[in-house]
Amino acid sequence: MKSQPNDLIKVHPGFWAGLHQLGISTDDIACTAQLRFEAINEPVVTQSQYFAIWQAYSDLIGDTAEGIIKLATGYEISKYPPPVLAMYHARNYRDALNRMACYKQMCPPESLQIIEAGEQCSIELEWLHKEQPGPPLLTGITLAFLIELGRRGTGQPLTAKLVEFSQPMGNLDVLEAYFGCRVETGTPYNRLTLERKDLSLPFLSYNEELLEILTPVLDRTLVEQERSRxxxxxxxxxxxxxxxxxxxxxxxxxxxxxxxxxxxxxxxxxxxxxxxxxxxxxxxxxxxxxxxxxxxxxxxxxxxxxxxxxxxxxxxxxxxxxxxxxxxxxxx
Structure with a gap:
């Protein structure tokens, strides 16, 4: 399914703020990605430009695994865009993940499929255009954010059961220490597997009043986007x-x-x-x-x-x- 007309992707200002905290400037990204500075400062970019930006960050940071963890853990909550704030202030981990899967439609080019079965929950990342998968670091940061969201929301050091990537991801020891489980590469999937019982953990950051403000606006935006399909x-x-x-x-x-x-x-x-x-x-x-x-x-x-x-x-x-x-x- 198409994500947005003309495959345009929004880049939130918080993303650039996060890179700046790591000592990476927009000039560095533009130069490495061989993109015009004016192009990456637009509120939306094409999918090819978006992938080039992420690949540039990966090249500048060095090791893919380290780049994933630095950005996932260093991103300030105050820099989150509204859809992510709605996840962070959800009632519990399950509510947060379901909101993320839903609102991810507004932030292509990837989508999330959540499956609860038995004692585990698997969350699989799928590219909307399977013939053009994103850079490994973008895949990794998406799955890392899922566990980071649970840790920040619940205040507990949650770990995964298994993490699978289809592409090489750099230093696997670093990733395994972060996720707290085995990390496999070269698999058919990009997937995070969690303990299903962890999904019921309440969020300390739950904010009912803020959700009452954010949810109708986000839902309305989502419906308007869906109508374009x-x-x-x-x-x-x-x-x-x-x-x-x-x-x-x-x-x-x-x-x-x-x-x-x-x-x-x-x-x-x-x-x-x-x-x-x-x-x-x-x-x-x-x-x-x-x-x-x-x-x-x-x-x-x-x-x-x-x-x-x-x-x-x-x-x-x-x-x-x-x-x-x-x-x-x-x-x-």
């Missing part, structure tokens, strides 16, 4: 986000989009599709993605794509792929 893209995204353990209906999705179900049906018809078709496509796409993750058993996959009955999932998957989920997984 096709209705089909937005509906499928909402379905995927809402699948786990249930089957979302058109009334629920229409309510979230602040329109009647009849209006939503009409809009989908205008785009040559319908809700039932999008639900099927979303389940099929998510099933393939989850089955590729060997840490999930078939029963968990069935639940995550909205089937309470495993046999119903088997029948549906046979219709989609002409084979059972188990056989399909082996073939892949």
């Amino acid at each position: 096709s209705v089909t893209e937005v509906v499928k995204w909402i379905i995927k986000r809402s699948l786990a353990g249930k089957r979302p209906d058109i009334q629920t999705v229409a309510k979230e989009l602040r329109m009647s179900d009849r209006t939503l049906q009409r809009r989908l018809t205008e785009e040559n599709t319908n809700f039932k078709q999008l639900l099927t496509e979303a389940r099929h796409e998510q099933a393939r993605e989850y089955l590729a993750d060997l840490s999930l058993d078939i029963k968990e996959v069935a639940f995550l794509v909205g089937y309470e009955d495993q046999n119903s999932f088997y029948r549906a998957f046979r219709t989609w792929e002409g084979d059972t989920p188990s056989n399909w997984r082996v073939r892949q």
Whole structure:
């Protein structure tokens, strides 16, 4: 799904303030990234410019791992943009992570997928344009911020269970000391795995009054951004986000989009599709993605794509792929 028209990405002033604290100036970044100084001082940049900025920071800082930790731990809360403040002042760690996954849509080019299963919670980073993944340091800082958010919010030295990166990340000993767990590279995923029980920990920084101010504004911005996309893209995204353990209906999705179900049906018809078709496509796409993750058993996959009955999932998957989920997984 497209993130913003023309793939423009906002760069918050706090980012530059964070680099300045590390002794890196915008002149340094512009020179290293071979970008015009005027270009990187614009409120928005193109995706290629955004990646070049992060790669320049990585080159200037030296080791990728050290660059990740320095920026993640050195960033002042007062410099956070409004979406991040809403996470920091959430009710608990789970609320903060869910807000981050939601509001991340306003800050492409990556998205976050949160899966709670058994005793663990995995948060996977996905690039909106898979053919153009971001620099390793950008991947690392995103996952590091997830654990940093929990530590600052709860006031406890939280650790992860496992961290996985698809690219080399520099000094792994440094990263393992920071995350408090094993860090693997060269994996199919960019993923942080947490103890699920930690998600219920309350945030000491919880601020109900501030959230009552921030949340409506951020939600309104998100809705306006979603309206710039096709209705089909937005509906499928909402379905995927809402699948786990249930089957979302058109009334629920229409309510979230602040329109009647009849209006939503009409809009989908205008785009040559319908809700039932999008639900099927979303389940099929998510099933393939989850089955590729060997840490999930078939029963968990069935639940995550909205089937309470495993046999119903088997029948549906046979219709989609002409084979059972188990056989399909082996073939892949």
